[in-house]
Amino acid sequence: MRQQRRKFLKHAGQAAAAALAAPYVMRGYAADTINIGGLYPSTGSMAQIGQACVVAAKMAVEMVNNAGGVKALGGAKLNLILSDVQSDTTVTRTETDRLISGNKLTAVHGCYASALTLIASEVCERAKVPIITGSSSDQLNKGRHFTFTPFARASQFAKAQLQMSKLVGDKPKVAVVFENTAFGTSTSNGLKELAPGEGVEIVMFEPYSAGFTDAGPLINKVKASGANMLFSVSYLNDLILIVRTVKQVGLNIAINGGSGGFVIPDFYKNVGKAAEGLLGVAHWNHDVSDLAQKLNDEYKKRTGEFIFEYAGGLVAQTFMLKEAMERAKSADPVKVRDALAALDVSSGYAAMAPGGKVKFGPDGKNVYGHPVGVQWQNGDLVSVFPKEDARKPLMKS
Amino acid sequence: MLETVTQAVINGLLIGGIYALVSIGVTLIFGVVKIVNFAQGEFVMIGMYITFFLATQLGMDPIVSLVVSMPVLFVIGLGVQHFLIRRVLGLNDLPQIFLTFALSLLILNVALMVLTPNYRTLHTSYSDAALHFGGFYVPVAKLIAFGVAMLLSAILWVFLHTTDLGRAMRAASQNRDVAQLMGINPHRVFAVALGIALALAGAAGSLLMPFYPAYPMVGQVFVLMAFVAVVLGTLGNVMGALVASLLMGIAESLGIQFIGADSGLIVVFLLLLITLAVKPSGLAA
Numbered sequence: 029m030r031q032q033r034r035k036f037l038k039h040a041g042q043a044a045a046a047a048l049a050a051p052y053v054m055r056g057y058a059a060d061t062i063n064i065g066g067l068y069p070s071t072g073s074m075a076q077i078g079q080a081c082v083v084a085a086k087m088a089v090e091m092v093n094n095a096g097g098v099k100a101l102g103g104a105k106l107n108l109i110l111s112d113v114q115s116d117t118t119v120t121r122t123e124t125d126r127l128i129s130g131n132k133l134t135a136v137h138g139c140y141a142s143a144l145t146l147i148a149s150e151v152c153e154r155a156k157v158p159i160i161t162g163s164s165s166d167q168l169n170k171g172r173h174f175t176f177t178p179f180a181r182a183s184q185f186a187k188a189q190l191q192m193s194k195l196v197g198d199k200p201k202v203a204v205v206f207e208n209t210a211f212g213t214s215t216s217n218g219l220k221e222l223a224p225g226e227g228v229e230i231v232m233f234e235p236y237s238a239g240f241t242d243a244g245p246l247i248n249k250v251k252a253s254g255a256n257m258l259f260s261v262s263y264l265n266d267l268i269l270i271v272r273t274v275k276q277v278g279l280n281i282a283i284n285g286g287s288g289g290f291v292i293p294d295f296y297k298n299v300g301k302a303a304e305g306l307l308g309v310a311h312w313n314h315d316v317s318d319l320a321q322k323l324n325d326e327y328k329k330r331t332g333e334f335i336f337e338y339a340g341g342l343v344a345q346t347f348m349l350k351e352a353m354e355r356a357k358s359a360d361p362v363k364v365r366d367a368l369a370a371l372d373v374s375s376g377y378a379a380m381a382p383g384g385k386v387k388f389g390p391d392g393k394n395v396y397g398h399p400v401g402v403q404w405q406n407g408d409l410v411s412v413f414p415k416e417d418a419r420k421p422l423m424k425s
Numbered sequence: 426m427l428e429t430v431t432q433a434v435i436n437g438l439l440i441g442g443i444y445a446l447v448s449i450g451v452t453l454i455f456g457v458v459k460i461v462n463f464a465q466g467e468f469v470m471i472g473m474y475i476t477f478f479l480a481t482q483l484g485m486d487p488i489v490s491l492v493v494s495m496p497v498l499f500v501i502g503l504g505v506q507h508f509l510i511r512r513v514l515g516l517n518d519l520p521q522i523f524l525t526f527a528l529s530l531l532i533l534n535v536a537l538m539v540l541t542p543n544y545r546t547l548h549t550s551y552s553d554a555a556l557h558f559g560g561f562y563v564p565v566a567k568l569i570a571f572g573v574a575m576l577l578s579a580i581l582w583v584f585l586h587t588t589d590l591g592r593a594m595r596a597a598s599q600n601r602d603v604a605q606l607m608g609i610n611p612h613r614v615f616a617v618a619l620g621i622a623l624a625l626a627g628a629a630g631s632l633l634m635p636f637y638p639a640y641p642m643v644g645q646v647f648v649l650m651a652f653v654a655v656v657l658g659t660l661g662n663v664m665g666a667l668v669a670s671l672l673m674g675i676a677e678s679l680g681i682q683f684i685g686a687d688s689g690l691i692v693v694f695l696l697l698l699i700t701l702a703v704k705p706s707g708l709a710a
Contacts, residue, residue: 076543208687236686239646241443241637244436244564245681245689252429265544265638272636276555276564298546298638302553 072115441674466644472630
């Protein structure tokens with residue numbers, strides 16, 4: 029009898045425990061993980077930046093999950109599936125295909141370089157999976173319905189650069205030097221077209237072949253042109269030589285180094301003190317908002333460096349995706365796409381962009397998207413333009 | 426106008442000194458051993474990385490590190506001659522060409538793998554300094570590089586003209602068979618020639634480091650100019666290569682100044698074509 033009672037108690041206890049636990053188990057089943065694809069070049073010529081993007085992408089997913097996942101889906105956690113696109117357009121096509129067909133993906137983000145993102149967004153369009161990207165090519169906004177670009181476009185960068193030249197003097201005389209392949213030519217032509225409208229005079233417009241041995245003759249020419257502002261559309265190596273030579277010549281000229289390789293911590297490491305006062309443009313900077321600064325502190329703790337443009341923007345993008353899932357109450361890619369298209373946020377990490385507002389227009393472009401002008405000050409990259417985004421005054425050299 | 430031209434000439438002359446160090450090495454190897462060393466640029470790259478790591482790990486000044494980079498590259502030169510080039514000397518031209526070409530690709534790709542494609546820059550107290558006089562400026566790091574390059578060239582010239590080994594090298598370069606009949610040991614002479622040529626490449630690497638970033642492909646930038654200088658200054662002629670390198674530096678600089686920054690090389694190759702049309706064997710023939 030005693031034995032029986034013990035047995036009964038044991039069984040009853042088990043049953044009760046099971047009954048108590050049941051809702052949690054049930055919720056566990058309902059809250060499947062949500063797969064997000066991340067396409068970045070972690071090998072090849074863009075590896076340096078691609079690998080930093082991967083670090084930021086992982087950190088962003090961790091932040092969403094630690095804050096309780098997607099609440100509308102029972103606290104479902106995000107699961108980041110990464111793929112290396114190897115800085116190569118052909119690989120990007122096959123990897124995007126493979127990632128989408130091999131996994132049940134809700135959304136994709138990538139690929140840093142516009143050339144790669146253009147390919148990935150094409151594949152996503154066909155597969156009807158939304159892709160969100162910080163790439164700046166204006167072409168990404170043409171005829172696509174599943175591509176979302178929350179940050180400034182390339183054409184806006186050129187305009188901002190020209191407007192910034194007026195910070196330096198009332199009558200800016202700009203010398204544009206650019207490397208003579210597609211990247212340099214298209215960017216500098218954009219500058220040339222917009223210059224008259226912005227009231228900026230271009231006194232020198234000079235292509236050069238990338239990988240020169242000596243920037244001396246080129247800077248000699250800039251000096252002779254009488255310019256008071258230099259735009260350099262260059263790869264990192266040439267830009268380093270140009271900046272150093274300007275200092276050697278003792279030429280008193282403001283330099284705008286654009287974006288890309290110019291706004292990463294490595295630039296300062298390579299150029300050192302000569303980088304002080306140099307201007308550039310970025311679609312995101314770590315001082316755009318209090319949240320961005322908080323994020324920067326955390327990133328610095330992990331990597332020892334400030335969180336650069338693309339990586340910071342990537343965290344915001346992950347939260348935009350999360351926000352869209354909350355509104356769609358679904359992990360279905362097409363429903364998430366529709367929710368993204370209707371997104372309109374002005375607080376939280378999802379709105380962590382210059383201006384602090386995100387709302388996508390019919391072309392997938394954030395209608396509030398604009399670049400910030402940045403300047404290297406005491407080893408840090410500081411927002412100085414436009415007025416409403418400036419965090420510190422312009423440092424005059 | 427005159428000021429601009431003078432500054433362009435100064436710039437050209439200074440970078441020409443670096444071209445000279447690379448091209449003298451190539452022409453010395455060609456003159457003595459009769460092979461074209463396609464890997465010369467990669468040895469410049471090795472010299473740069475040696476200098477970079479000595480500076481970052483031990484705090485050694487790039488100019489001081491010449492005493493390390495030159496001997497190290499000299500020994501590598503002896504090894505390349507002894508283990509590789511010696512094996513293909515009796516054969517026809519093709520294996521000789523492919524040997525140094527393969528060596529170039531091998532070193533380049535190993536460097537990409539081990540050292541990564543990132544740029545590495547050194548900052549010395551004189552990296553960004555320049556001497557100013559009148560309206561002109563002379564970058565200190567390049568002036569030092571130019572001075573050391575000229576000094577090394579002078580030492581090489583004295584060595585070739587006053588020592589027995591130097592005379593033996595010149596003899597071997599003029600006529601290998603006759604030199605051998607006169608009792609000159611060609612393999613010893615070849616090994617020393619390779620060693621000296623690579624040591625000069627190492628010196629170029631050390632001298633470049635204060636003002637030029639190191640990366641695995643960096644050798645390719647300089648080796649093209651070196652090959653043009655070797656042809657322009659008559660194959661195998663050390664003094665010719667030196668003069669041609671300086672001329673090319675000036676031509677390039679003037680080209681950038683007055684034609685276009687993407688056409689500096691047009692003037693260089695025009696100079697080469699005109700010279701070859703008038704003097705087919707080069708300036709020093």
